Amino acid sequence: MLDKIKNSNKIEVLNNSEVTEVRGNGTVNGIGVETKGSTNSLAVQGVFVEIGSIPTVDFLPSGVALNKHNKIIIDKRNMTSVPGIFSAGDVTDILEKQTVVAAGEGAKAAIQVAEYLNKTEV
Ligand SMILES: Cc1cc2nc3c(=O)[nH]c(=O)nc-3n(C[C@H](O)[C@H](O)[C@H](O)COP(=O)(O)OP(=O)(O)OC[C@H]3O[C@@H](n4cnc5c(N)ncnc54)[C@H](O)[C@@H]3O)c2cc1C
Structure with missing residues (x-):
C-alpha cells in the first residue's frame, strides 16, 4: 500500500506534519498544516480522518492474555484468559474487523456474561 501511494502521481505525502486547522464556512475549503515548526495553508475540498488501529488494552489486568498484535485472546464464549472477563469486537483476536x-460479538459476549453470572455463585 505504501509503495502504491509513493508511486501515485495523484497523492502528495507530507511526512512529519500535523493538521492544525480546518477552514471553511459551511463546507471545507482549506487546512493548516504544520511541518517542522512552520505552518502552511492548503486548499482542499474535503477532509477524511483516518484513525489508528492500535488496541487500547493498557487498562486490563495483567492476567488477560494478548496475542502478538496486542489483541485480547478470547474463546468461543468471548471469555478472556481470566474467568469472568469477557471481550468483544476489534480489540479481540477475531479476524473479521x-x-x-463487532455488534454480533457484543451480543454474544452479553449472552455469555449472563450465562456466567447465572452459573457462578457469588
Ligand atoms: C478507517 C476505517 C474504516 C472502516 N470502514 C468500515 C466499513 O466500511 N465497514 C465496516 O463494517 N467496518 C469498517 N471499519 C471497522 C469498524 O469501524 C470496526 O470493526 C468497528 O468499529 C469495531 O467496533 P468496536 O465496538 O469493536 O470498536 P470501536 O468502534 O473501536 O469502539 C471502541 C470504543 O471504545 C472506546 N475506548 C477505548 N478505550 C477505552 C477505555 N479505556 N475506556 C472507555 N472507552 C474506551 C473507544 O474510544 C471507542 O469509542 C472501519 C474502520 C476504520 C478504522
Whole structure:
C-alpha cells in the first residue's frame, strides 16, 4: 500500500506534519498544516480522518492474555484468559474487523456474561 501511494502521481505525502486547522464556512475549503515548526495553508475540498488501529488494552489486568498484535485472546464464549472477563469486537483476536461482526460479538459476549453470572455463585 505504501509503495502504491509513493508511486501515485495523484497523492502528495507530507511526512512529519500535523493538521492544525480546518477552514471553511459551511463546507471545507482549506487546512493548516504544520511541518517542522512552520505552518502552511492548503486548499482542499474535503477532509477524511483516518484513525489508528492500535488496541487500547493498557487498562486490563495483567492476567488477560494478548496475542502478538496486542489483541485480547478470547474463546468461543468471548471469555478472556481470566474467568469472568469477557471481550468483544476489534480489540479481540477475531479476524473479521467489521461493524456487523463487532455488534454480533457484543451480543454474544452479553449472552455469555449472563450465562456466567447465572452459573457462578457469588
Ligand atoms: C478507517 C476505517 C474504516 C472502516 N470502514 C468500515 C466499513 O466500511 N465497514 C465496516 O463494517 N467496518 C469498517 N471499519 C471497522 C469498524 O469501524 C470496526 O470493526 C468497528 O468499529 C469495531 O467496533 P468496536 O465496538 O469493536 O470498536 P470501536 O468502534 O473501536 O469502539 C471502541 C470504543 O471504545 C472506546 N475506548 C477505548 N478505550 C477505552 C477505555 N479505556 N475506556 C472507555 N472507552 C474506551 C473507544 O474510544 C471507542 O469509542 C472501519 C474502520 C476504520 C478504522
